[in-house]
Amino acid sequence: MSLSLLIAASLLCALLYYLCPARMRWLLLLAASLLIYAYAGLRGVPFILLTSFSTWASALYLGKLSEAHRAWLKEHRGELSAEEKKAAKARSKARRRLVMLCCLVLNFGILALLKYLDPLLSVWTSRSLGLLLPLGISFYTFQSMGYLLDVYNEKTAPERNPLRFLLFVSFFPQLIQGPIARHDQLAAQLTEPHEFDLDAVERGLLLMAWGFFKKKVIADRALPFVSEVFGNHHAYGGAVIAVAVLLYSLQQYCDFSGGIDLVTGIAELFGIRLAPNFRRPYFASSLGDFWRRWHISLGSWMRDYVFYPFALSRPMSALGRAVRKSGNAHMARALPAALGNILVFFLVGIWHGAQINYVLWGLYNGIILAISALLEPAYKHFGEQHAALSASRGFALFRILRTFLIVNIGWYFDRCTRGAEAFLMLGKTFFQPGLVQLSDGTLLSLGLHSYDWRILGIATLLLFIVSVMGERGTDVRSFVLGRKLPLRWLILICFLYFVVATFVGEGTQSSGFMYAVF
Amino acid sequence: MNKSAFRGLLRLAAFLMVFAAVICLGDVFFLRTDLFARRMLLEMQERDDLELVFIGSSVCRDHVNAQLISEATGKTAFNASIPCLAMQGSIALTEELYRTNAPETIVLVVEPYTFETEREGIEAEDTMMPWLSSFRTKLDYYKRLVAADGWYMDRILLFRDMGAQTPLDIAKTVGLRFFPHRTIELLGNESRDGNIPVTYQEQGFVRYETDLRADDAVKEKLKRQVTGWEYGLLPASKQMLLEYRDLLAAHGTELIVLIYPNMNAHNLAEPSFLGYNRSLTFFCRNNGIECVNFALAKPELLPNLDPYYFDIYHVNGEGADLFSSAVARWLNLRDAGEDTTPLFYGSNEEYLQAFDTVTNAWAERYDPAEDWDPAREQDEGAVRFLADGEMDLYLANCNHSPFYTPEYRFFLLDGEMEVPLTPWQQEGILRCGAGDLDHRVLRVYARLTGQQSAVYYDFRTSPEY
Secondary structure, three states: OOHHHHHHHHHHHHHHHHHOOHHHHHHHHHHHHHHHHHHHOHHHHHHHHHHHHHHHHHHHHHHHHHHHHHHHHHHOOOOOOHHHHHHHHHHHHHHHHHHHHHHHHHHHHHHHHHHHHHHHHHHHHOOOOOOOOOOOHHHHHHHHHHHHHHHHOOOOOOOOOHHHHHHHHHOHHHHOOOOOOOHHHHHHHHHOOOOOOHHHHHHHHHHHHHHHHHHHHHHHHHHHHHHHHHHOHHHOOHHHHHHHHHHHHHHHHHHHHHHHHHHHHHHHHOOOOOOOOOOOHHHOOOHHHHHHHOOHHHHHHHHHHHHHHHHOOHHHHHHHHHHHHOOOHHHHHHHHHHHHHHHHHHHHHHHHOOOHHHHHHHHHHHHHHHHHHHOHHHHHHHHHHOHHHHHOHHHHHHHHHHHHHHHHHHHHHHHOOOHHHHHHHHHHHHHOOOHHHHOOOHHHOOOOOHHHHHHHHHHHHHHHHHHHHHHOOOOHHHHHHOOOHHHHHHHHHHHHHHHHHHOOOOOOOOOOOHHHHO | OOHHHHHHHHHHHHHHHHHHHHHHHHHHOOEOOOHHHHHHHHHHHHOOOOOEEEEEOHHHHOOOOHHHHHHHHOOOEEEEEOOOOOHHHHHHHHHHHHOOOOOOEEEEEEOHHHHOOOOOOHHHHHHHHHHOOOHHHHHHHHHHHHHHHOOHHHHHOOHHHHEOOOHHHHHHHHHHHHOHHHHHHHHOOEEEEOOEEEEEEOOOEEEEOOOOOOHHHHHHHOOOOOOOOOOOOOHHHHHHHHHHHHHHHHOOOEEEEEEOOOOHHHHHHOOHHHHHHHHHHHHHHHOOOEEEEHHHEOOOOOOOOHHHEOOOOOEOHHHHHHHHHHHHHHHHHHHOOOOOHHHEOOOHHHHHHHOOOOOEEEEEEOOOOOOOOOOOOOOHHHHHHHOOOOEEEEEEEEEOOOOOOEEEEEEEEEOOEEEEOOOOEOOOEEEEEOOOOOOOEEEEEEEEOOOOOOEEEEEEOOOOO
């Protein structure tokens, strides 16, 4: 589905939403979501229905098992010994775990089958089954499984209405590339009868325009250069490759966060607030900080459902105790966390795809985070020894640049299709820069003309200014919408005119959302 | 809905209207204007005496000298052409023409690119749309364009492609809209297309005066290859041609479809051009449209235009005069009721039989790992047999009529010296030890067997050389 069609469908849907009787509005959202999903690919519909229904039924059954257990305890209050209570709890838990595992295996199994079977087959047998990945399957599977685990852990109550749950899974703005919402944060909002709120609608429209700007003015404009250099890297020196990586950094951020801004804005048209997924990641002062600002919903999913369960698991606790016995209290705490980070990023790498470059990219990030966790006392010691330096602006800037460099080295692995290519390009960047290509016109022959570079420069500067304002705590939308009418209109018209005049249009190379394929 | 929400909605609506007004302003004034297109349209809009109108793309604009044709035919001719124009634009331009004129004859000048795509290049719309007089014509034109390519936004926001780059561009556009004659007087008749001086010569004709020739472009670009792409008539294009026929019939205008002659080397490199011409001729004949195929014009009507091309598509002013004279002569004979068929070859085969020279040649190093290019004239099995891994193979080919057999001779270029490597041979294969000719320049001559005159091509055996 094209971006303009998605926007037009969203606006139409918002109009119908407020014309519809209040108690029917969530049903309209559900119908629109399913219709849009079916339009994007009819073959994906059975999969989303299967995930929704299996998760809804499993969660409901988990809830009933819990209720039954509690009722049984209540019925036998005062009659049971501690051992009998413990045994009954263990029986109930085992049954609940079985239900939960069955549902997890089914849904992650479908995801794995569709996502990894073809790439693995093509490696081993040079054959392909031509399996098509349904739109947003990673996102709705993670969202559904998060809900299932929350019900299993009794953090949230199971949803009794299958249609309401289907809406939670299929709500159309977040289907394409997230964010991965939590049931307790989103579900109630979806079915509440929101009244028309012009301020919210204006804020939503502005956010949609900002997302469109990031995606269509910046990301899609950078795309041809990045594709050309990564596709024919042997023809270019390290300096051009470095420029391509920097542009990829910009492209990926604007593509993903622009898409998220767009869908968040669309949700706001209906009075629904999605969880934030980005918080200006390139201002991060460490890699850990970066990942707390980038794709926040996936990070928190991994933290809650992988990292903590792993780091607090019995083997890790035992490892921690063993290390503590040797007298290193920090290591006892940090080692399980370090291993947890490696595991999490290994899984995040695989989540991106079955190719080896994604695994390498995940391990690169995980290992750096693990080393950082282990070296934390050294950093702390340095901070104490050089308190003035550590608190200085220069040092803060240095940390941001250092993080930016580390992240960008990681993007070599993320963007290359083969691991060996990433090493080759990285080597060229540092040892064969071929600086002459920066000034001999090469940069103007790779899909971006001087006009494109100027547009990219202006747009990136605007993005930077808005990001700095956000980083300083200014709500930029409130800032703009709070100005007096003439100034507000002037700002908006200038911005919108710039977007309309410079977005990468239908007749030019452009792409769908990068994260939609994950 | 409460009062404040209602006021808010009104405010939002007002904002959207102001923004729409700004966009309209951009679409009208913040543009670069093709001065010659504007001049042509202005002249056409201000005249009401046009009898014979030529409509087409750049090959019409630069090749049809309407003044010369007027003098030769005694009819008031006009060249109403816009670069990249396809059928959508032709219909819109003709509707604009009918606002002030009622021509007897319209000659639609077509090239292989007119019907091989249903889409019209956006440049044509950018150039013409702002200057059309009728909103309805503009709307119909827009609808036809987006029906073919779905570029709803790009097609409506003209300033995106043709946006002003300097304040002078805006000043020119404003001037051409409000004070067109004064502005045209100020801007003059001359301009430059790259390095080539170009002059607007009344009646729509744009004259290129240059000594540049397309020889290098022919050598490098017009190498015969099988791309799998066949130039043909697409259903939507055919439908638009029929609509065009009906539009003219409704105004009592006769329609002539004139197939523009490509450069000969182009016809040989892309053989489906000739097939396309034949299909179009049949289609016209079957649908009551008069069609004349100048690609098959004999030298007694139209001399070989190849020497006048300054790129592989366009001829200079001298070539345009030759072409226009031929068209005028044909029109006069036709109007006099004379049989013009002897002035044309009867078929593509006849044309090819008469074409007894090699236009250009090329050479390449054979790479066994690459897919075999079926456009090569060598036998694939023989080449694969010869390339046994120990030897390098170089292959020579040329553009020639299939009714003749070419022959080749390889030389090694040593400075200005030509060192012969092979005698004349029809295989076009040079075999040498692996790496023996690396970092050298090979010169390959090609000619038709039995002829003396030959063309050559210099091939650098290593790209980095």
